[in-house]
Amino acid sequence: MKRLRLLRWSDTVLSPRTRPRTIIPPQCQCRRWESATHQPSLREAHSPKDVQGQLPDTLSEEHLLRLPSPPIQAASSSAKLAALHARLQLPSRLPLQVLARTLVDPSADPSPQFNNNPFSILGNDLLGYYTSEYIICRYPRLPLAVVFAAMYAYVGPKALAAITREWGVEAAAHPGGEVDPGYLQFRRVAPESDMGPKPSALISTTPDASSGWKRRGISSRTVYDDEFGDVQQPAKDKKASSTAIEGVTEEKASTNFVRALTGALYLHSGRAAVKSFFREHFMSRQLNIASLFNFRHPQRDLSRLCAREGFQSPVARIVSETGRKSRHPVFVIGVFSGHEKLGEGAGSSLDEARICAAVAALKGWYLYSPTELRVPSEMEEPGARKWDRMLVDPGDIVV
Amino acid sequence: MKTFSAPCVVRSVIWPQSHSCNNLLALISRRHQSSYRRTRSRLNIKPDPSFLPSKTEPHDHIIYNPPPSPPNVYHTPTIFLPKTDKRRQLYEEAAGKNSRLAATSSTPPPELPPPVRPTYQKRYHLTQEDMEEMRRLRRKDPTEWSANKLAKKFDTSSIFVAFVTEGIAKEKREQQKQVTEIVKSRWGVKRRTAREDRALRKERWGRDA
Numbered sequence: 001m002k003r004l005r006l007l008r009w010s011d012t013v014l015s016p017r018t019r020p021r022t023i024i025p026p027q028c029q030c031r032r033w034e035s036a037t038h039q040p041s042l043r044e045a046h047s048p049k050d051v052q053g054q055l056p057d058t059l060s061e062e063h064l065l066r067l068p069s070p071p072i073q074a075a076s077s078s079a080k081l082a083a084l085h086a087r088l089q090l091p092s093r094l095p096l097q098v099l100a101r102t103l104v105d106p107s108a109d110p111s112p113q114f115n116n117n118p119f120s121i122l123g124n125d126l127l128g129y130y131t132s133e134y135i136i137c138r139y140p141r142l143p144l145a146v147v148f149a150a151m152y153a154y155v156g157p158k159a160l161a162a163i164t165r166e167w168g169v170e171a172a173a174h175p176g177g178e179v180d181p182g183y184l185q186f187r188r189v190a191p192e193s194d195m196g197p198k199p200s201a202l203i204s205t206t207p208d209a210s211s212g213w214k215r216r217g218i219s220s221r222t223v224y225d226d227e228f229g230d231v232q233q234p235a236k237d238k239k240a241s242s243t244a245i246e247g248v249t250e251e252k253a254s255t256n257f258v259r260a261l262t263g264a265l266y267l268h269s270g271r272a273a274v275k276s277f278f279r280e281h282f283m284s285r286q287l288n289i290a291s292l293f294n295f296r297h298p299q300r301d302l303s304r305l306c307a308r309e310g311f312q313s314p315v316a317r318i319v320s321e322t323g324r325k326s327r328h329p330v331f332v333i334g335v336f337s338g339h340e341k342l343g344e345g346a347g348s349s350l351d352e353a354r355i356c357a358a359v360a361a362l363k364g365w366y367l368y369s370p371t372e373l374r375v376p377s378e379m380e381e382p383g384a385r386k387w388d389r390m391l392v393d394p395g396d397i398v399v
Numbered sequence: 400m401k402t403f404s405a406p407c408v409v410r411s412v413i414w415p416q417s418h419s420c421n422n423l424l425a426l427i428s429r430r431h432q433s434s435y436r437r438t439r440s441r442l443n444i445k446p447d448p449s450f451l452p453s454k455t456e457p458h459d460h461i462i463y464n465p466p467p468s469p470p471n472v473y474h475t476p477t478i479f480l481p482k483t484d485k486r487r488q489l490y491e492e493a494a495g496k497n498s499r500l501a502a503t504s505s506t507p508p509p510e511l512p513p514p515v516r517p518t519y520q521k522r523y524h525l526t527q528e529d530m531e532e533m534r535r536l537r538r539k540d541p542t543e544w545s546a547n548k549l550a551k552k553f554d555t556s557s558i559f560v561a562f563v564t565e566g567i568a569k570e571k572r573e574q575q576k577q578v579t580e581i582v583k584s585r586w587g588v589k590r591r592t593a594r595e596d597r598a599l600r601k602e603r604w605g606r607d608a
Binding site (some may be wrong): 032187290291294295297298311315316317318319333334336337339340341342343344345346348350352354355356359361362363364367368369370371391 | 463469470472473474475476477478479480481483484485486511512513515516518600604605606607
């Protein structure tokens with residue numbers, strides 16, 4: 001891929017009205033002795049002529065109060081922002097001004113040139129891609145419902161809100177131009193306001209009138225729904241939302257910020273930086289995937305699995321027991337396929353122990369993990385080893 | 400003269416799992432011997448051989464005695480491993496070594512534990528005519544020809560009878576539901592709570608970690 005001229009990009013992405021003096025393109029290094037208001041010809045070719053001219057360095061209080069978000073000059077003098085940049089060990093190629101922009105929610109500043117919406121869209125795609133490939137490559141046999149749950153646990157709104165708190169990002173009480181750029185700026189939801197109709201918890205997986213006749217089981221969710229398997233919220237009409245800016249929750253604003261930071265990092269520092277960022281902050285989080293399972297008929301499922309894979313049918317055998325006629329018996333039951341033990345479970349009744357054993361056996365099947373973790377995106381890196389085929393399993397057990 | 404005291408409680412004392420310090424002190428202070436020395440020697444119980452150094456191993460070694468816990472679900476059983484996985488080969492080699500050792504020490508191969516329910520062979524002895532007969536009887540009189548009665552007549556399980564006669568006696572199902580509702584409405588608070596708790600517990604079994 002050709003090297004991106006990011007410095008040139010940053011000029012057009014930032015507002016044409018304000019020119020931060022800290023960002024100087026390399027072609028103009030020799031012209032530094034010229035006056036600050038001189039507009040180099042390269043920039044003129046890319047940006048339209050501004051009407052107002054460059055704003056003065058120190059803005060007046062009245063002017064600041066009128067702005068929806070802090071001016072770009074404020075970023076270089078914010079201690080909070082610099083501390084955040086250092087704390088997250090972000091590469092120096094990511095400017096402070098861009099970091100300041102990622103902290104501005106669209107509800108604070110509707111202009112897409114000053115808020116984090118463009119970055120957030122890109123960052124959302126990147127996070128979804130890297131997380132899903134990590135989960136699927138690490139546990140190739142995981143059922144799709146559990147994959148969705150794991151995605152939600154790693155990069156869902158609640159996880160990203162927790163990450164924002166862990167990073168020590170504080171939220172401003174109300175957005176404005178006078179706010180320190182190191183705060184997360186968003187317009188809060190008015191108290192006791194109607195949050196709108198709650199989205200339905202269950203998504204139909206059968207083709208019927210409610211789903212528009214296009215659903216074919218849970219796999220349809222990968223096509224029609226978002227990365228967590230939830231129905232995508234319809235985009236609000238731009239005409240319908242008039243001048244009133246709707247508030248967002250702190251969770252939503254934190255989610256947008258984290259996604260925006262990822263997107264900005266990718267644009268300014270490149271793929272390797274964003275991958276290491278993902279590894280350090282998202283992939284390193286501990287999740288017990290075994291706790292995400294919930295089986296309704298585990299014995300039936302295990303029986304179908306053994307039939308499908310050609311193993312001998314599973315038989316529950318009592319490995320050990322104690323206190324059968326007492327008030328607190330303990331049965332340890334193992335599920336055997338021939339002489340091989342598939343799973344073991346303990347319970348205070350035979351039924352409970354049998355079901356636990358079947359659950360353990362099914363988890364032992366689904367949580368298979370290859371010895372070496374290789375993800376498809378590592379082939380983008382230079383000097384990648386030849387791609388070895390990975391396990392693609394037949395899918396969930398169908399009863 | 401040797402005093403014969405029978406401290407039955409002390410000699411065969413069982414140390415329960417949920418032992419608190421207070422209970423322990425109470426047991427010790429409740430001695431049945433005349434002197435502290437005798438009490439102490441009575442309370443001296445020999446630990447399980449697995450906690451003592453092995454008689455067959457003369458040198459220092461590690462005693463591996465983990466607490467009882469369910470096996471790790473992240474460990475995949477050998478037959479669940481795909482054919483291309485390297486661990487399959489390693490496990491089979493290890494199993495081969497163990498079996499060779501077992502052969503040399505001449506111990507019999509371990510038997511499988513007893514099954515929970517007696518094992519049975521699936522029989523496919525029913526023909527289409529039998530199944531049609533089953534449906535005919537069910538249609539004729541669902542109250543008389545219940546699933547259990549049909550299962551006994553055709554020497555099969557009631558689950559199979561339910562598969563074959565699915566959708567035939569819908570009125571009986573509705574009637575049975577009503578009967579169940581009436582019975583449940585007569586339950587008191589305790590019974591209802593106990594039943595609901597049982598249902599919640601059963602649901603939780605499928606979510607075991």
